[in-house]
Amino acid sequence: MRHTTTDSTDRVDDQPETTGTPVAPVTAELLGDVDELGELAWADPSTLVLEVNTRTDAHLDPHFCASIRDRGVREPINVYRRAADGALVVRKGQRRTLAAVKAGLARVRVLVEPQTPATDAAEAFTDPAQAQRVAEAERIIDQLGENQHRAGISDADEVAAHQQLLGLGMTAWQIARTTRTPAKRVRQTTAVARSARALEIGSCHELDLVQMAVIAEFADDDTAVEQLTETALTRPGQLAHQAQRLRDERADRARCTAVEDQLRASGVTVLSRDDDRLDTASSIARLRPTADDPQGTDLTEQAHRDCPGHAATVMTRWDFEQAGRIAQPVWMCLAPIEHGHAELYDRSQPGITTTAPVGETDEQRQAREDREREAARQERRTVIANNKAWDSAQIVRRDWLRELFTRKAAPKGAAIFVAAEIARGDHDLRRAMESRNALAATLLGLGAASPRGVYGLHSGPTHPIAEAAGTSNAARATMLSLAVVLAAYEDGTHRNSWRNPSPATRRYITQLREWGYDLSDVEQLVITDQTGATETTPRDATVPDPTTEADSAENGGVTDSAGEAAAEDQTADTTEPDTAATGTAATAEGGTETTAEAAANSEAAANG
Structure with a gap:
């Protein structure tokens, strides 16, 4: 073989000294013919x-x-x-x-x-x-x-190589540029490379890059890492959903921490989820100032500020005006009886009767009421957990739709699905068409479509999807049509969909599953109708969590903040006496909260 840079006359003693195996001299015999x-x-x-x-x-x-x-x-x-x-x-x-x-x-x-x-x-x-x-x-x-018979480099090996390049002073951008690797992938590899724990777990269990990147994101949370690793090994299709729930929980904790710091700075006693004082504390929304005050008299936060037991715990809820989650205090009294407060309503209020089995003793009645209260609490907690899980699943689902719409060809059967749904003309599809289907344009990355004017007329710019269709080939046009239909049904989903799905939502979620989308547990309820099932709940679900929401607009009237859960468990039933018939109870804001059964109707109305 001819070589342009090799000199066969080089002697072995001309080579640099090495401490390893001696290098054999390059001879004509070794070079061959x-x-x-x-x-x-x-x-x-x-x-x-x-x-x-x-x-x-x-x-x-x-x-x-x-x-x-x-x-x-x-x-x-x-x-x-x-x-x-x-x-x-x-x-x-x-x-x-x-x-x-x-x-x-x-x-x-x-x-x-x-x-x-x-x-x-x-x-x-x-x-x-x-x-x-x-x-x-x-x-x-x-x-x-x-x-x-060619083995590609493993994801763990690629991460290790990028880790070495980072150690040699290269940036993530330089690695992507010189190795001609997609920037998104390099962001993942370098994130994993900076986490020795994620790389170790990935190498040990042969995880792929996406799985290692998720674990690296939560490397500072031992419990989260254990959960994510277990999911990656046993239910890999659920990893994206679990990671998003953990992100949302972490964001809620950060919101709560910010409000707690403000409260402490102003001199308010703040109760964390593991504070023993929650055992005897009660939400002031369940109290009236004194026993001498008429039943139903609110104990306001301002009036309670001078009380020695004045305190607060913090919850999160969805705020429609801000279109996002916010944290807010739930005002508490550490020792309501000691400080002279009374329950908002007495259960023994004269003239109030409830339906009870004939011949029921006082002990039997008390046991039955305790069971009913516990069942109601569990139902509320199920609704809260599944509502929050639905929020997280929506983020994952829409990310999946964005990726789907970037593909060159629509999935198998897309044209048939689109034709059938257009022929059905369900409410969600008609509403989206009449409102210019802004979500479809957003998911396609085409920007938001301008709204229609008065009486549904539109005289502004051409719809961005219509413009895109004008320059598309047949395959892309099919994908655009699919995006219009899927986005319409996606926009029609809401927090009530997991327990009361419409036929259109059932068809929509079922079709996504058939095209390869991994349903979360709460999305699975849409197509299985197992309304008694519960989505994977937050860690330590049996412990009242101060970050769980307590807003009727968000949860359909469901409340379960740490303070209120403690009040429910540790004090006499402070529910208004006639709530046995009306199905309402006091909320943290001093109004009324519906039970989980009535909440379904109120939330459905709130979601249109």
């Missing part, structure tokens, strides 16, 4: 002739072509010289050759092999037809072997 090993040469890639190849799609992705353009063809292309005209024919390296041509390289390294399958077969067989068949079989076997 060009007639045996072939000739290493430069060649213009545009002059190379492509042999028939088992690979029908070279898959010249932009990153591969950019790498070839920047760094050249590092591994020589195997060629042989055609006897008829002397042309160089590619045996191995079709993809590298095409990428070099596309990148405009003037020359590439080639290894000109001395023998070809046809030459070998002609020497072994006298029958030309048989020799041709053998040569063709050898070509196919070689090409299959080259591509099938």
